[in-house]
Every structure is written in C-alpha cells, then in structure tokens.
Amino acid sequence: KRQVGRQTEKSISGLMKPLRILYGVLITASVFSCGDKRAGNNGIVFERTEKLVASDSIDIEQYGIYNPQHIVASNDSVWIVLGEGASELVYLLNDSGKYEAKGIRLGKGPNEVLEITSMHRVGHSTFIYDGRKGALSELHYADSTMTLTPRMSGISFWDDACMFPDGKVLAFPVIGNYSYALLDKQGNVTDTLAYYPTKPDGVSDFTHTLACTGTTAFLPHGKGSFARTLVYDGAIDFFKADGDSLKHLARQEEFGMDYDVIDQMGQSVPTLSKTTRNGYRSLTASNNAFYALFSNDLVLKNIEGCSEMQAFAADGTPQCKYQLDRKLSDIAVKPDNSVIYGVANTDDGQTMLYIYHVPKD
Numbered sequence: 001k002r003q004v005g006r007q008t009e010k011s012i013s014g015l016m017k018p019l020r021i022l023y024g025v026l027i028t029a030s031v032f033s034c035g036d037k038r039a040g041n042n043g044i045v046f047e048r049t050e051k052l053v054a055s056d057s058i059d060i061e062q063y064g065i066y067n068p069q070h071i072v073a074s075n076d077s078v079w080i081v082l083g084e085g086a087s088e089l090v091y092l093l094n095d096s097g098k099y100e101a102k103g104i105r106l107g108k109g110p111n112e113v114l115e116i117t118s119m120h121r122v123g124h125s126t127f128i129y130d131g132r133k134g135a136l137s138e139l140h141y142a143d144s145t146m147t148l149t150p151r152m153s154g155i156s157f158w159d160d161a162c163m164f165p166d167g168k169v170l171a172f173p174v175i176g177n178y179s180y181a182l183l184d185k186q187g188n189v190t191d192t193l194a195y196y197p198t199k200p201d202g203v204s205d206f207t208h209t210l211a212c213t214g215t216t217a218f219l220p221h222g223k224g225s226f227a228r229t230l231v232y233d234g235a236i237d238f239f240k241a242d243g244d245s246l247k248h249l250a251r252q253e254e255f256g257m258d259y260d261v262i263d264q265m266g267q268s269v270p271t272l273s274k275t276t277r278n279g280y281r282s283l284t285a286s287n288n289a290f291y292a293l294f295s296n297d298l299v300l301k302n303i304e305g306c307s308e309m310q311a312f313a314a315d316g317t318p319q320c321k322y323q324l325d326r327k328l329s330d331i332a333v334k335p336d337n338s339v340i341y342g343v344a345n346t347d348d349g350q351t352m353l354y355i356y357h358v359p360k361d
Contacts, residue, residue, distance in 0.1 A: 043254050043255075044252050044253070044254055044310070044318050045318060046310070046318045046319065046320055046321040047318065047319055047320060048319075048320050048321075049320070049321045049322075049323065050320060050321075050322055050323070050359070051322070051323045051325075052309070052322045052323065052324050052325065052340070052356050052358070053325045053356070054325060054326070054342070054354040054355060054356050055355055055356065055357050056096075056097070056354070056355040057352050057353070057354050057355070058093075058097035058098075058352065058353045058354075058355070059350065059351075059352060060080075060091075060093075060097070060343075060351055060352065060353045061350055061351050062099075063091060063093075063099040063102075064086075064088075064091075064102070065080055065082065065091055065351060066082070066085075066086075066351060067082050067083040067084070067085060067086065067351075068080050068081070068082060068083075068329075068330060068343050068351065069081050069082060069083045069116070070116065070118065070119040070330070071284075071330050071331070071332040071341060071343060072119055072120065072121040072126060072284070072332050073095075073121070073284075073332035073333060073334050073335075073339070073341055074121060074124075074126075074334070074335065075095065075334055075335055075336060076094065076095050077092060077093065077094060077095060077100070078092070078093040078094070078095065078097065078332065078341055078353075079091070079092055079093075079119065079121075079126055079139070080093065080343075081116045081119050081128075087105065088102040088103050088104060088105060089104045089105065089106070089113065089116055090102065090103055090104040090116070090119075090128075090139065090146060092141055092146070093353070095334070095339070096355075097341075097353050097355060100141075101141060101144055101145075101146065102146075103141075103145065103146030103147075104116075104128075104139075104146050104148065108133070110148070111146070111147050111148050113128065113130045113133060113135075113148075114130055114132035114133045115130055115131055115132040115133070116128055116129075116130060117129045117130060117131035117132075117158075117159075117160065118160045118161070118162070118216070119139075120162040120216070120217075120218055121218075121220055122162060122163065122164060122165060122218045122220055123164075123165035123220055123221060124220075125138050125139075125163075125165075126138065126139040127139065127151070127162050127163055128148065129158075129160060129161045129162065131156065131157055131158060131159075132156065132157075133156070134153060134154055134155045134156030134157070135150055135152070135153050135155070136150075136151045136152040136153075136155060136161050136162070136163060136169065137149060137150050137151055138151055138163075151163055151169075152169055152183075152187060154187070155169075155171065155187075157174065158171050158172055158173055158174065159172040159173070159174050159213045159214070160172040160215075160216050162216070162218060164218075164224060164241065165221075167184075167185040168182055168183065168184060168185070168190075168241065169182070169183040169184075169187070170182060170183075170226065170241060171183055172213075172216070172228075174209060174210065174212075174213060175209065176209075177194060178192035178193060178194040179193065179194060179195055179196055179209070179212060180192065180193040180195065180239070180246050181193075182241055182244065182245070182246055184244075190244045191244055191245045191246050192246070193239075193246040193247075193248065195237070195239075195248050196208060196209070196212050197212070197230065197233055197235060197237070197251070197256065197257050198256055198257065199211075199257065200257060200258060200259065202261075203261060203268075203270075204268060206267075206268075207261055207267075207268045207269060207270060208270075210269050210270055211230070211231065211232055211257065211259055211270035212230050213230065213231060214228055214229050214230035214231055214233070215228065215229055215280070215282065215283045216228045216283065217283040217284050217285040217290055218285055219285050219286075219287060219288065219290075219314055220285065220286075220287055220335055221287055221335075222285070222287070222288070222314055223240075223242075224240050224241030224242060225238070225239070225240050225314045225315075226238075226239050226240070226241070226285075227239070227283060227285070227290045227292075227312070227316070228283075229279070229280035229283055229292060230257070231279075232257050232258055232259040232270060232272075232276055232279070233256070233257045233279055233280070234253060234254040234255035234256065234257075234258075234277060234279040234280070234294075234296075235251055235252060235253035235254065235255070235256070235279075235280075236251070236252050236280060236283070236290070236292060236312065236316070237250070237251045237252075237316075238250045238251070238252070238290075238312070238314075238315060238316035249315055249316055250315060250316030250317075251316075252312065252316055252318060254279070254294065254296065255277065255279070255296075258273055258275055258276050258277065259271060259272065259273050259276055260272065260273040260276075272299055272300065274298075274300065275298070276298065276299045276300070277295070277296055277297060277298055277299065278294075278295035278296070278297050278298075278299055278302070278306065279294065279295070280292045280293065280294050281293050281294075281295065281305075281306055281329065281330075282306075282328070282329070282330045282331050284331050284332050284333045285333065286333045286334065286335050286336065286337045287335045287336065287337075288313070288314055288337070289311055289312065289313060289314065289319065289333075289337060290311070290312045290313075290314075291309055291310070291311050291312075291331060291333050291340065292309065292310050292312075292331075293305075293306035293308070293309055293310075293328055293329075293330075293331055294306055294308045294309070294310050295307070295308065304327055304329075304345070305326075305327030305328050305329045305344055305345075306324075306327060306328060306329075307323065307324045307325075307326065307327045307328075308321065308322065308323060308324065309321075309322040309324055309328075309331065309340070310322070324342070324356075326342075326344055326354070327344060328342035328343060328344045328354070329343050329344055329345070330342070330343040331343075333358075337358055338357065338358060339355060339356065339357055339358065340355075340356040340358055341353060341354070341355060341356075342354040342355075342356060
C-alpha cells in the first residue's frame with residue numbers, strides 16, 4: 001500500500017532530528033567556539049549552469065522500496081536504506097536500477113540494527129552507523145546474503161560516524177565542546193574541531209549545538225576529504241582529515257542558519273521558523289567532487305524536493321549548477337562522475353529512481 005505524504009514526512013523528520021537526539025543524550029551545559037562569520041548574502045557563484053534530464057526511470061516500489069532514507073552508489077551498485085515499517089532495511093540494486101537483494105533487519109542480534117542513522121561509501125567499503133545501538137559496521141554482500149562486520153562499538157547517539165580506509169573514525173558528537181572528532185583504531189580521540197556556523201541572534205550555545213546536525217559525504221578515495229551541510233542552514237562546509245588532524249577548508253553559503261526555539265523537557269531546542277528555507281537536502285561524493293541538492297523555497301510551503309543540484313571540487317570550489325527536470329529528494333553519484341541517481345515521488349506519490357548521465361567537461 002502506497003504511503004501518502006512520504007516525502008513530506010521524511011523532510012520534517014530530518015529537520016526535527018535535534019529533538020530526537022535530545023531524548024537520547026544527557027543534557028549538560030557546553031561551551032564552544034563559533035566558526036567563521038557569515039560570508040554575506042550574495043549566494044554562491046558557479047563556473048557554469050547546465051540542464052540535466054533523466055535518461056531512464058525505474059519504479060522501485062515494485063521491489064518493495066516505499067520509504068527511502070539514504071542512498072549511496074558504487075560503479076556497479078546502488079544501496080538504498082528504508083525507513084520505519086520495512087522488514088528488510090537495506091536494498092541492493094545494480095547500476096541500471098534492477099533489484100539484486102535485500103537484507104538487514106531490526107533487532108539486537110548480529111546482522112541486525114536498532115536504527116540506520118547513516119550510510120556512507122568510503123574506499124571500497126559501505127559503512128552503516130547505528131546511533132541507537134552505538135555501532136559502526138561494514139556492510140557486506142555475498143552468496144545472496146547481507147551481513148554486518150562490527151568496526152567500532154560504544155559510540156551511541158552521535159549525529160554520524162564513518163571509517164576512513166586507514167581505520168580512523170570520524171565522529172560527529174552532538175553534545176560537548178567540539179563538533180568533529182577523529183578517533184584512532186582503538187577509539188581514542190586524536191584531534192577535535194569546534195566549528196559551528198554563526199548562530200541566529202538570541203540563541204544559546206547549547207541550543208545551537210542541537211541545531212548543528214546534518215548530512216555528511218566523503219570522497220571515497222580523497223584522503224580524508226569530506227563535506228557537511230546542516231539542517232536549517234543554506235551552506236556547505238568542506239573539511240579534511242589530514243593525518244591525525246582535522247581542518248576546515250571552506251564554507252560555501254547561499255544563506256545562513258535560520259530557526260526558532262521551543263521548550264522541550266525544560267530545555268530550549270531548535271525548530272522550524274516561518275522563514276526557514278530548505279537549503280541543502282542531500283549530499284553525495286564522487287572520487288573528486290561533491291554534489292548536493294538545493295532549494296531556496298520556504299520549508300513550510302514546499303518540502304517536496306529540490307530541482308537544483310550543485311557541484312563542488314574537493315576543496316569546496318564551486319563548479320557547476322545543474323537545473324534538473326524534476327524535484328528530487330535524494331541523490332547518489334558514481335565514483336567516476338558519470339551517473340547521478342535521483343529519488344523522487346511522482347505526482348500520484350509513486351517512488352521512482354531516476355538515472356542521469358552527466359556530460360563530461
């Protein structure tokens with residue numbers, strides 16, 4: 001049975017993520033240093049603008065994919081994570097969008113998760129972070145079976161976590177005096193970074209940490225390069241884990257953070273304001289570039305997707321603005337930049353996977 005308003009529910013869920021995290025962590029006072037001041041409101045200037053039209057479309061509801069939450073791609077596969085209500089949470093498609101397999105169930109046992117907080121493709125590996133279980137695992141598929149190999153445990157209620165090819169783990173704490181942490185193979189913190197976009201006027205430091213949750217993408221073979229965009233924010237920040245240190249490289253901003261504050265459990269937490277815009281709603285990476293969906297529309301008036309995609313070099317340099325033929329909710333890119341996979345709902349609510357072939361420069 002088709003679920004009505006799935007995309008709306010997903011968009012609101014992402015924006016209300018700080019409220020969910022609040023219930024899973026101990027509320028303690030925190031002090032931090034803000035990042036660079038806003039770069040103004042002139043928007044991002046790209047080298048070129050191009051139109052992009054889908055070359056193929058696949059009805060993925062025929063496979064039982066009704067509520068996509070995360071999507072990543074390799075040169076020969078597409079991995080999709082489903083939300084609540086699915087018996088198997090991970091689906092594997094080939095690079096043409098045809099069904100290959102499904103697996104990984106809810107539970108506390110081996111090869112089970114309590115929640116798939118994020119999924120990332122780094123190197124030749126696919127990683128799943130389970131924030132509720134506090135486990136970072138590598139996803140495998142062989143002999144028609146999906147399995148999880150634990151890589152790090154005891155890391156509950158972070159906003160995100162992922163492992164680099166050298167075994168180091170990048171973590172995104174929500175509560176504390178830093179927003180980024182680099183861990184060695186034993187889980188010891190080797191470096192931290194306290195970087196936050198400028199907060200709205202009148203918001204406390206602690207409340208702003210709760211608002212600074214979001215989405216991360218890693219260059220698969222980019223030697224520690226990653227990008228991050230936050231809910232309530234109209235910018236992308238670019239970073240690099242260089243050896244045992246973390247560095248902020250650049251911030252590309254269409255507009256700054258904008259949200260209201262409400263009281264939950266006696267604590268001020270962020271929520272949508274009447275002027276909150278969609279900003280960036282999906283982020284993915286090839287071997288040498290980052291791609292993100294963007295919308296300047298108000299969230300309360302349009303949360304059905306984005307018809308603009310932006311591309312950036314590894315260091316954050318703007319490259320191309322793509323005008324899409326439809327509004328997409330999620331994207332993934334092949335490592336060689338040749339294909340973009342986009343998830344969207346049709347006018348009657350049907351979930352589709354669209355395939356875009358990206359022209360070479």
